[in-house]
Amino acid sequence: MKDRVLVVGPSWVGDMVMAQTLFKSLVSTRPHVTIDVMAPAAALAVTTRMPEVDRSILFEMGHGELRLLYRRRFAKSLKDYQQAIVLPNSAKSCLVPFFAGIETRTGYLGEMRYYLLNDIRVLDKRRLPRMVDRFVALGDERTPAKINYPELKLDLKNQEECLSRFKLVMDRPVLSICPGAEFGEAKKWPEEHYANLANFSIEQGMQVWIFGSPGDERIAMQIRNGVKRQEHCHNLAGKTTLLDVVDLMALSRLVVSNDTGLMHIAAAVGCETTVLYGSTSPAFTPPLTKKVRIISEELSCSPCFKRTCPLGHKDCLNKLDPKRLHRVVDHVLSQTS
Numbered sequence: 001m002k003d004r005v006l007v008v009g010p011s012w013v014g015d016m017v018m019a020q021t022l023f024k025s026l027v028s029t030r031p032h033v034t035i036d037v038m039a040p041a042a043a044l045a046v047t048t049r050m051p052e053v054d055r056s057i058l059f060e061m062g063h064g065e066l067r068l069l070y071r072r073r074f075a076k077s078l079k080d081y082q083q084a085i086v087l088p089n090s091a092k093s094c095l096v097p098f099f100a101g102i103e104t105r106t107g108y109l110g111e112m113r114y115y116l117l118n119d120i121r122v123l124d125k126r127r128l129p130r131m132v133d134r135f136v137a138l139g140d141e142r143t144p145a146k147i148n149y150p151e152l153k154l155d156l157k158n159q160e161e162c163l164s165r166f167k168l169v170m171d172r173p174v175l176s177i178c179p180g181a182e183f184g185e186a187k188k189w190p191e192e193h194y195a196n197l198a199n200f201s202i203e204q205g206m207q208v209w210i211f212g213s214p215g216d217e218r219i220a221m222q223i224r225n226g227v228k229r230q231e232h233c234h235n236l237a238g239k240t241t242l243l244d245v246v247d248l249m250a251l252s253r254l255v256v257s258n259d260t261g262l263m264h265i266a267a268a269v270g271c272e273t274t275v276l277y278g279s280t281s282p283a284f285t286p287p288l289t290k291k292v293r294i295i296s297e298e299l300s301c302s303p304c305f306k307r308t309c310p311l312g313h314k315d316c317l318n319k320l321d322p323k324r325l326h327r328v329v330d331h332v333l334s335q336t337s
Contacts, residue, residue: 002083003032003085006078008086008093008170009039009047011063012182013242013261014285015131016043017268019087020150023181028148031138036081038096043063045242046203049152059096069155083119085138091116103279106138125239131285149288150268159247168234172207175264175329176249178257179223180216180237185260185308189317190278191219195226195257195324201329202232206253210243212237212263254332256325263287274328278316279304295324 003025010016016039017170026033037047037056047056059074061067075096078163082099085207086107095115097105106119115218121138128134132147163170179194181187185247198208208227210220220237229231240248246265249255255266259280266273267289277296280305296302303315 001029002034002080002082004005004034004036004081006081006097006100007035007037008097009043009082010087011040011043011337013043013046014264015087015261016046017150017152017261017264018285018288019135020050020130020138020152021132021147022085023050023147026139026148027052029252029275038078042242046152049154049243049246050150051153068095071095072099075324078102086117087135087138095295100109107136107264108134108138129283132288138172139246140197140202147288150264152265152268153269153278154247154250154269155243156247158243162240162244162248166234166236166239166248168209168276170251172205172232173253173333174209174251175201175206176209176211176252176255177223177273178211178221178255178260178262178266180262181258181260182213183213185314186259187279188219189258189278189320191222193320193322194223194256197325197329198223198227198233199229200322200326202227202229204329206329206333208233209248209252210235210237211240211249214238245297256327256328259285267292271334274325276317276320276322278302278314279306279309293328295320295328 008319009019023035034054036055036057036270037053038059039057040061043054047053059067078100081102082106086094089110091111091113094113098116104119105117107117108123109120127276128137177194201208213219217238220235224233249266250269253269255271257263257275259275259277263275267287272291272292273287280293297316297320299316
């Protein structure tokens with residue numbers, strides 16, 4: 001008996017990494033399931049490193065775009081699915097499964113989705129406080145006793161090719177830093193703090209790799225310009241593909257990141273991960289790993305969940321002292337020396 005599921009995936013990298021918890025749950029509870037995932041290119045790449053996913057289907061749609069004709073044409077290519085699980089909460093994210101006539105269309109109630117979905121779940125935020133709890137519950141309505149954390153596969157050949165292409169040598173333990181955040185400035189620890197951390201880490205015998213998207217190149221360059229021994233600081237922002245980041249980040253002794261998609265990748269490849277929280281909170285989208293440290297100032301005004309600081313000072317991150325991260329570096333090096 002066929003059990004083919006189409007998952008309409010999220011557009012953000014971090015959310016897609018967390019969606020692997022659903023894929024793992026489906027495989028464990030439905031032994032004959034086949035899972036295909038459709039999503040825009042920015043998030044789709046990581047699904048190719050998830051053994052639970054059979055097909056990664058490119059859906060060329062930008063944030064907020066409707067493009068009804070494209071969605072109708074796209075739906076015609078989707079055949080023989082018994083169920084669609086829609087992870088985004090928008091009405092337009094339900095259109096392709098509806099146009100494709102997929103028998104069971106599952107998702108949470110919201111944004112005029114009554115007609116487009118026919119397996120509608122009412123979200124209980126108290127019972128399902130985290131995004132991963134909500135994802136998994138769409139596959140199994142019972143409260144999951146255990147969430148199976150994301151685990152991205154590595155391509156060791158690509159890893160070696162990346163080391164060669166970027167002239168990276170594993171002669172020092174690696175501190176990887178992720179100073180960007182697509183969400184907005186309110187998530188970003190200041191560049192000068194990252195430069196301070198990079199200088200300290202290099203003094204302790206580490207090398208520093210800076211990861212980010214093309215939009216993070218300016219920030220990454222400012223950080224590297226603040227590093228005294230630049231031969232030990234490698235700016236990779238905008239130079240790597242997302243899958244290159246997966247393979248290279250796995251070599252890190254420690255990853256320090258803002259609350260961003262790359263933080264979820266670090267967790268999913270098993271890195272020691274330290275996350276700096278300001279305007280957001282780990283309560284909803286925490287890094288899913290046991291090897292994590294959460295650092296924040298815990299001010300009365302945070303988390304505000306705003307893209308820019310409504311008070312104009314961003315003290316939640318500006319006042320987060322780099323010396324707190326120095327202690328993390330010292331601890332990690334002492335544990336692995």
